Amino acid sequence: MRTEDHNIQEPAGTAANTQVVVTAMGPPEAMALRPAPIPRAGRGRVVVEVEAAGISYAEVQMLGRLHPFPPGFPFVPGYDLVGRVTEVGRGVIGVRPGDRVAAMPRKGAWTRFAEVPAKCLAPVPEGIDPAEAVALVTNGVTAWQMLHRLARVRASQSVLVHGASGGVGTLLTALAARHGIHVIGTASPGKHGQVRALGAHPLDYRAPDLPDRVRELAPGGLAAVFDHIGGSGLDQGWSMLAPGGVLVSFDSSVSGYSPGQWFRPHVPAMRRALVWNLKRRLGLTGGRRMSMYYVQPGAAFRSDLGAMYRLALSGDLRPPVAQRYALTEAGTAMRRLMDGGVVGKLVLIP
Numbered sequence: 440m441r442t443e444d445h446n447i448q449e450p451a452g453t454a455a456n457t458q459v460v461v462t463a464m465g466p467p468e469a470m471a472l473r474p475a476p477i478p479r480a481g482r483g484r485v486v487v488e489v490e491a492a493g494i495s496y497a498e499v500q501m502l503g504r505l506h507p508f509p510p511g512f513p514f515v516p517g518y519d520l521v522g523r524v525t526e527v528g529r530g531v532i533g534v535r536p537g538d539r540v541a542a543m544p545r546k547g548a549w550t551r552f553a554e555v556p557a558k559c560l561a562p563v564p565e566g567i568d569p570a571e572a573v574a575l576v577t578n579g580v581t582a583w584q585m586l587h588r589l590a591r592v593r594a595s596q597s598v599l600v601h602g603a604s605g606g607v608g609t610l611l612t613a614l615a616a617r618h619g620i621h622v623i624g625t626a627s628p629g630k631h632g633q634v635r636a637l638g639a640h641p642l643d644y645r646a647p648d649l650p651d652r653v654r655e656l657a658p659g660g661l662a663a664v665f666d667h668i669g670g671s672g673l674d675q676g677w678s679m680l681a682p683g684g685v686l687v688s689f690d691s692s693v694s695g696y697s698p699g700q701w702f703r704p705h706v707p708a709m710r711r712a713l714v715w716n717l718k719r720r721l722g723l724t725g726g727r728r729m730s731m732y733y734v735q736p737g738a739a740f741r742s743d744l745g746a747m748y749r750l751a752l753s754g755d756l757r758p759p760v761a762q763r764y765a766l767t768e769a770g771t772a773m774r775r776l777m778d779g780g781v782v783g784k785l786v787l788i789p
């Protein structure tokens with residue numbers, strides 16, 4: 440959305456704000472709910488009354504200081520939101536009070552009123568449920584862009600989606616299956632029924648013979664492997680690629696690192712990307728490549744989110760919302776995500 444010198448408007452309503460605050464590293468139950476003034480929109484920014492905010496693995500990582508560039512304490516968590524603009528700051532055009540928007544500010548969304556940069560907004564159509572709308576923001580755009588912009592997988596090709604039961608994985612699986620792609624999805628065995636229902640062939644990511652099982656299902660190799668675990672498991676993904684295939688690494692959530700060591704888990708992935716892509720340039724990989732993906736706001740983000748909202752409104756895509764929680768239940772919700780057992784997206788409704 441473009442910016443110019445423009446009007447500042449009084450925020451609508453006088454209700455007080457409430458926000459979840461993380462004051463120190465610790466368990467999710469230690470998060471506090473605090474009253475706060477309703478923010479005023481700064482230059483290039485807007486205030487949004489939040490209808491729904493996403494709960495994601497990013498917050499788990501931030502709490503343990505394992506997220507890339509973790510925020511300092513205290514901070515209000517919340518990677519993404521959907522809501523209605525109540526105030527537009529100086530220099531913002533193309534956005535008006537009353538507009539329904541999605542935003543990916545990366546933190547600050549677990550609140551009733553959030554102040555966010557206008558440049559990270561995307562329009563949200565009326566008629567879509569707020570929890571379903573927010574499930575498509577970070578997770579949906581990540582899934583869409585990895586599949587259609589980065590890997591460019593075609594119908595009838597085979598892919599492996601790790602964590603096909605998770606927030607990103609469910610959407611990636613549903614989008615790929617809808618596109619006629621043969622999806623093999625890993626998940627813990629208790630979730631295989633749900634993964635199958637999304638259109639994938641489920642496998643246990645802990646199975647020692649996983650590559651053999653994948654080769655049985657996709658004898659010609661995989662057009663893409665989507666991996667959020669990283670570490671040495673990337674070698675397994677690389678070994679299963681067909682000529683011309685791509686290994687997409689979109690996080691390194693491999694366990695074994697201490698709080699605060701947020702950079703170290705990513706080193707094995709970066710090292711492999713460097714070596715394999717160098718070999719590719721030398722023609723030694725049969726066209727196989729590795730890409731690292733990180734979701735960014737911008738024109739592509741708005742366009743891809745819009746495409747998914749159209750699919751959701753037409754009934755072609757069902758954003759998998761696992762459960763809705765009140766702000767007071769943020770700690771409980773995060774604990775549930777950390778304990779596993781969730782299929783799809785957990786959402787806060789302020």
Ligand SMILES: NC(=O)c1ccc[n+]([C@@H]2O[C@H](COP(=O)([O-])OP(=O)(O)OC[C@H]3O[C@@H](n4cnc5c(N)ncnc54)[C@H](OP(=O)(O)O)[C@@H]3O)[C@@H](O)[C@H]2O)c1
Pocket residue numbers: 495496497577578581601602603604605606607608625626627628630644667668689690691692732733734776779780781783
């Ligand atoms: N790069 C980006 O821009 C970007 C954007 C969004 C998210 N992410 C990252 O994507 C990852 C997934 O996020 P999310 O919100 O979807 O998390 P989530 O809902 O917690 O899902 C995590 C998934 O990982 C699976 N899993 C656990 N251990 C595994 C293993 N060893 N091998 C394969 N799968 C395993 C889980 O399966 P079970 O529950 O069945 O055990 C679950 O389905 C996170 O690491 C997040 O940080 C990256």
